Amino acid sequence: MNWNMILYIVLNTAFVFLFAPLLISLIKKVKALCQGRHGTPLLQTYFQLFKLFKKEIIYSDNSSFIQRISPYLNIAFLLVASIFVPIVFIPAQESGFGNIILFLYLMVCARFFMALSGLDAGSTFGGMGSSREMTIASIIEPTTLMACAAIAFILKTTDIPQMFGTVLNGSILQYLPLLLVACSLFIILIVETARVPVDNPETHLELTMVHEAMILEQSGPKLALMELSYGIKQLILMALLINIIFPWGLATDATVSGILISVASFIVKAVILAVAIGVFESFFAKIRFFRLPDFFIIAFFLSFATILFELLS
Amino acid sequence: MEILFLGGCALLLLACALPLVSLLFKLGKASHRIALFITLAGISCITTTALICFFTGADYQQLIYALTPELTFSIHLDKLAAFFVALIGFVAFCAVIYSFNYIEHGAIEKRKHVLTALLPLFILSMIMVVAADNMFALLFFWEIMSISSFFLVMYDREKAETQKAGIFYFVMTQLSTFFLFIAFLLVYRYTGTFDIEATDALPQAVKSFAFIALFIGFGTKAGLIPFHKWLPYAHSASPSNISALMSGVMLKIAIYGLCRFTFDVLQPELWWGFVLLVFGTVSAVLGVIYALKEHDLKKLLAYHSIENIGIIVVGLGLYVIFNHYGLQTPANLSLVGALFHTLNHAIFKSLLFMTAGSVVQATGTRNIEEMGGLVKKMPVTAVLFLIGSCAISALPPLNGFASEIMIFLSYLGAFELDNPVIEIVMVIGLAAFALMSALAATCFVKAFGIVFLAKPRSKEAGKAMEAPPGMLVGPAILALTCIVLGVFSFQIIKAVGYELPVPDMLPVSILLLLITAIFVGLLKLFRVPVRIGETWGCGIQKQTPAMEYTATGFSEPIVTIFKLIYRTKKTNEKEYFDPAKSITKHTKAKIATFQFFEERVYMPLANLFMKSAAFISEKHNKDLETFILYAFITVVLLLVAAGLWL
Numbered sequence: 001m002n003w004n005m006i007l008y009i010v011l012n013t014a015f016v017f018l019f020a021p022l023l024i025s026l027i028k029k030v031k032a033l034c035q036g037r038h039g040t041p042l043l044q045t046y047f048q049l050f051k052l053f054k055k056e057i058i059y060s061d062n063s064s065f066i067q068r069i070s071p072y073l074n075i076a077f078l079l080v081a082s083i084f085v086p087i088v089f090i091p092a093q094e095s096g097f098g099n100i101i102l103f104l105y106l107m108v109c110a111r112f113f114m115a116l117s118g119l120d121a122g123s124t125f126g127g128m129g130s131s132r133e134m135t136i137a138s139i140i141e142p143t144t145l146m147a148c149a150a151i152a153f154i155l156k157t158t159d160i161p162q163m164f165g166t167v168l169n170g171s172i173l174q175y176l177p178l179l180l181v182a183c184s185l186f187i188i189l190i191v192e193t194a195r196v197p198v199d200n201p202e203t204h205l206e207l208t209m210v211h212e213a214m215i216l217e218q219s220g221p222k223l224a225l226m227e228l229s230y231g232i233k234q235l236i237l238m239a240l241l242i243n244i245i246f247p248w249g250l251a252t253d254a255t256v257s258g259i260l261i262s263v264a265s266f267i268v269k270a271v272i273l274a275v276a277i278g279v280f281e282s283f284f285a286k287i288r289f290f291r292l293p294d295f296f297i298i299a300f301f302l303s304f305a306t307i308l309f310e311l312l313s
Numbered sequence: 314m315e316i317l318f319l320g321g322c323a324l325l326l327l328a329c330a331l332p333l334v335s336l337l338f339k340l341g342k343a344s345h346r347i348a349l350f351i352t353l354a355g356i357s358c359i360t361t362t363a364l365i366c367f368f369t370g371a372d373y374q375q376l377i378y379a380l381t382p383e384l385t386f387s388i389h390l391d392k393l394a395a396f397f398v399a400l401i402g403f404v405a406f407c408a409v410i411y412s413f414n415y416i417e418h419g420a421i422e423k424r425k426h427v428l429t430a431l432l433p434l435f436i437l438s439m440i441m442v443v444a445a446d447n448m449f450a451l452l453f454f455w456e457i458m459s460i461s462s463f464f465l466v467m468y469d470r471e472k473a474e475t476q477k478a479g480i481f482y483f484v485m486t487q488l489s490t491f492f493l494f495i496a497f498l499l500v501y502r503y504t505g506t507f508d509i510e511a512t513d514a515l516p517q518a519v520k521s522f523a524f525i526a527l528f529i530g531f532g533t534k535a536g537l538i539p540f541h542k543w544l545p546y547a548h549s550a551s552p553s554n555i556s557a558l559m560s561g562v563m564l565k566i567a568i569y570g571l572c573r574f575t576f577d578v579l580q581p582e583l584w585w586g587f588v589l590l591v592f593g594t595v596s597a598v599l600g601v602i603y604a605l606k607e608h609d610l611k612k613l614l615a616y617h618s619i620e621n622i623g624i625i626v627v628g629l630g631l632y633v634i635f636n637h638y639g640l641q642t643p644a645n646l647s648l649v650g651a652l653f654h655t656l657n658h659a660i661f662k663s664l665l666f667m668t669a670g671s672v673v674q675a676t677g678t679r680n681i682e683e684m685g686g687l688v689k690k691m692p693v694t695a696v697l698f699l700i701g702s703c704a705i706s707a708l709p710p711l712n713g714f715a716s717e718i719m720i721f722l723s724y725l726g727a728f729e730l731d732n733p734v735i736e737i738v739m740v741i742g743l744a745a746f747a748l749m750s751a752l753a754a755t756c757f758v759k760a761f762g763i764v765f766l767a768k769p770r771s772k773e774a775g776k777a778m779e780a781p782p783g784m785l786v787g788p789a790i791l792a793l794t795c796i797v798l799g800v801f802s803f804q805i806i807k808a809v810g811y812e813l814p815v816p817d818m819l820p821v822s823i824l825l826l827l828i829t830a831i832f833v834g835l836l837k838l839f840r841v842p843v844r845i846g847e848t849w850g851c852g853i854q855k856q857t858p859a860m861e862y863t864a865t866g867f868s869e870p871i872v873t874i875f876k877l878i879y880r881t882k883k884t885n886e887k888e889y890f891d892p893a894k895s896i897t898k899h900t901k902a903k904i905a906t907f908q909f910f911e912e913r914v915y916m917p918l919a920n921l922f923m924k925s926a927a928f929i930s931e932k933h934n935k936d937l938e939t940f941i942l943y944a945f946i947t948v949v950l951l952l953v954a955a956g957l958w959l
Contacts (some may be wrong), residue, residue, distance in 0.1 A: 009824070057841055060848040062768050062856070064688040064695075076828040080821055099816040101721045102709055106821075108754060109708045115758045119862065121848040122685075122767030127862020130762065134755035135870040141751030142744040145721075149743055153728045217848065221841050225832065290873055300744075307740055311733045 007254055008091035009083055015263060016082040020231030021045035023238070023274050028202075030278025045231070052224035060121035060217055070117035071218060071225035074110045078232045081106040085239045087266050088259050089251035090161045090168075098159040100148045107192070110229065111137055118214030129213025136198065136210065136292060140191045143296050146303040147184045151244060154178060154310055160240070168247040178245055180306045185241045187299035189277070193234045196281040197295060235270070242269045314362055314373050318388075321358030322441075328352040328433040332426040345416060345429045352409050352433045359440055360402030366395035374446065383507065386453070389446035393577065397443045397569045400656050404561045404663045404791075405436045411667045411787030412554045414780070418674055419468075419552075428468060428552065435461040435558065442566050448497040448507040451570075455493065458566070459486040462559060466551040478543075478550035485533055485543035489567075492530030496523045496574075512578045520579050527574050528588065535567035535622045538596040542915055545607075548615035549679065553670020556611060560618045561663030565655050568625055572652075581633040587738075589630030594745050597623030601752040602878055605759070605868045606906055609679045610669050613760060614662065617705060620749060621658040625651045627746065628720050634735065635726060642814065643726025649811050650719025657712040657798060661704035664791035668698040671780035671788075672764060676773045681760065681864050686769035690777040693785050695765045700792040702761045704799070706754035710818040710825070712795050715802035717750060719815055752871070759867045768858040865904075872906075880907035 025045040032039025059067060084103040091097075111133065118130035152158045154175055155166045167175060191198050194211035201211065215226045243250060249265025251258030287295055328351040335344035366373050373390040380386070390398065412432065419425050438458035445451040466482050469475045497507065503519060504511040515523060529540065536544040544564075548556045575581050600620030607613040628651025635644035671694050672687060673679050688695040704713040724746065727739035769775035779785075798805065803817040848856050872879055884903045890896040 053839075057843045058846045059843065061845050062686075062848055064766060065692075066688070066766060072829045072832050075832060076825050079828050080824050083824070097816075097820065099718070101718050102714075102816045102818075102821070105707065105709050105714055105718075108706075108751070109703075112703070112706060112708055112754055112758060116762055116766065119758070119762030120766045122856060122858070122861045123848045123850060124860055124862060127762075127767075127867065130758060131862065131867045131870060134758050135874065138748065138751040138755050138871065139874065142748045145747035146740070146744050149725060149740065152725050156728075158722060158725055221836055221839075289870065293874060304740070308737070311736055 004092050004254055011088045012083060013079055015088055016232055016235055020235040021049060023235055024231050026274045027278045030275050031282055034282035049224045049227060053221045055220040057220040057222055062122040063120045067117045067120040070113040071222040073113045074229040075225050077106050077110040078229045082232055082236045084160050085236045086161050086164060087239050088262050089254050090165055098161045100158050100160055103160060104144060114214055121217040125213045125216050129210050132210045133214060139293055140296050143300040144188050146300060147181050147188060150181045150303045150306040153307055164243045164247045164250060168250055172245060177306045177309050180302050182241060182245045184299040184302040189237045189241060192237055197284045197287045198292060200286055238270055238273050242273060315375060317358045318362040321355045322437060324351050324355030325433040325437040328355060329430050332430040336426040348429050349409055349413055356402050356406050360399055363395040363398035363402060366390045367392060367399055384449050386450045387446040388444040390444055394443050398440055400659050401439050401562050404659050407787040407790050408554050408557050408663060411784050414783035415554050431461050431465050435465060439562055439566055443569050448509060452493060452497060456490060465555045466547045468552050475550040478546035481543040482547040489530045489533035492526045496526035499523050509578060524575060524585055531567040531570040535564050536619050537592050537622060538599050539910055539914060541619050542910055544619060545612045545615040549609055549611035553666055557663035557666035560666055561659040564618060564622055565659055568655055583637045586630045586633030589626050590742060593623045593626030593630055594742050597627060597749045598745050601749050601756060602875055605756050605871050606879060608681050608864050610681050611679055614665050614669060618662060625654050631723050638730055640726060640729055643723040645811060646719045646723035646813055649813060650716050650723060654716035657716050660791050660794050661701045661713060664788050665701040667788045668694050671784050675777035681763045683771040684764045684774045685767050686774060687777055688765040691779045694780055697788045697792045699761055700795055702757040704795045706757045707750050710799045710822040712798035715799045759864055763864040767861045770858045
């Protein structure tokens, strides 16, 4: 492991860690504005996390080591996954970081332990949340892989930094089918971050809840870690979508100016996407749980169509 | 090498004989321990030989006994055979360690002797099938393997369920032998020898025929759908150390056979690859879908064996296809992936079966709805089962992921092909593969969550005790191997001599540890106060196990979404007090899933045979005149036939 890589890991992780909470509150703000409310301040998520870190931890007397370790594992898996998605600059090639399938499965790991912790306290809410989360995850997984396969097919690589590099060096006009995959990735992003047509991140006690139900028993700093990992997951999926279709601004080597431009351009793009997500959420109502496969099929079809398009051209 | 291998075999035979002798002379428990120790020594000798062969590339050949110059018992360990022998040896070693405490649990003294005696015989026969140099020896040991395992399955022979399992197993295993017989006799007919290598000389059309026979024969033993039905019955009925061996190792013998005959000897044709790919994908997806609705812990694991055999066969199928088109990198990826997954599945599945066995022994039931809360009663078993669950759910950085990613990456190699039709088939296969892998994770969240977490769901589960040390050490070795084979997969594949484009899992693992350590350290540093409270439940007075999510509830959404496959039948019968049907007396609700293969494929076939057998036996039960008539008709028919052909 060389210095370039270590610098990249430190900067990228730090950026993801610090920037992730802002996007959570930004999307909330956009939704509030759409509904005609003022909404909370943009820094609200930071305040909340800070407050949670100062609180005590309460464990259920039914719970085991699973509930205790799952927040750590969650954030660890997602932070390692974030290394796979270059935001500050594209690092020199290094075996081990970048494979898109390993990236997907790191996120599966985080979900696996979160679902287990939902079952740990023996509460009905947690069990319901884990059951639904794992069901949704199972039926979206073929779509996710299909989208990744389509990208890998178009860009002829399975390495995420290389994908970004390829689009950066060419032009999106060369890779027009990517726009179709982008739609599919957008749906995957909505599903994975438990957003409105699939789940509702704002409810705690409705029967609609999936993600929030699983973390119901977490408290204090452990809940903060869970919230943070949610933010990180959202940010890296957004970064994947953004940098695959609009990577411009992303630096290819580690210079101060390059990194600053990358970060600044990424923030602009991320804010635009976050606004889009907020608006998208406001236009939809929650879909009935057993109707979800129909929604996922759209994304599946888009990815499959991309592959067909690329095959026949 | 000779002394080591044959010495090992001799030790295993000795271990087999000892309990039988002690059965005659009424020697006590000590004989079990001695026999198991001898088994361990024997396995170690044989495994060492296999490892030497595998790493030095030395070929070890030996003639043991020649019945006639044609029919010989000879062994040959090349790299492929050595790999499988080492795999058998390693898993069997851990299973024997587990057996020390497990065997003592049984109620009937005589049967413990028989179990101890058959265990080394079963292990030896599996090793010899792989080591066999010709088809005659292979078939001979194959039958010993089938019969010894049949008696092991019948351990609890009084139970109706065991009898059903026994019948299914015996018929299916003989069916597989029958198809192997056909293939081997066919080869003998054309080449005049039982030498495995000679199969190469067959004409191409006959090769295809031999492939079909071999595929059905080995596929039945491996548990590929639609030849799988014996597997969940036999695995759940047999003692857990035997299920671990059957699922972890015996199924792999069939994979060995498939590898040896289809890739090493015959030149595979393109369509063979598709046969393997289709059957593999169907087994993988249906296996996990059936596992999801299963609430018998051991049956659930058995269905996952079908799934994993499917993954391995998919890998083999991809190898045939890529090899046909001369794409070396994806071909190597899929072959190494399939073989690596064979090893990995052997390890994590036997780990899961052993820990499941401990759980079943502690709670006295296999129904996961009656378990729960075991993480506090059996913490070590819980951690070991969790490692196994993570490995089988293909979570990085464990070994299950290390091999599945190879198959994923070789699927992506499909885009280098020039044939759009094949590419589309592969893309669909990839989607099915992804679905299977995600469903497996769901199933193991259910299995671990319902068995080990929350409050105990029955009295027995509340009184469960941690397993004795022997039953922890065996699985612990396997769990450690799961981690090592996963984290160092890149380095291991390199050391074995393959350069493959797979990600290095070591830096990822180091970073995972580092980040976890940082956060644990941070929370420790700030001395966050901790309080133990109740589970939050909307103001309920006291939480009871009845409020927990059940396994049925957990898999219900999946069952509803895949209702086309399950063909769930929901019936609701009501009786009323009054004719106007307003006051309910009784209500009976039932949810049943349709057993497609059993009800539509197996039982109709079995009934057909039963009917024809009944028809023939009725014809036997006649007086002398009828038999004279039979003889007369036969003579006439023979004369007519002779007149026609001569």
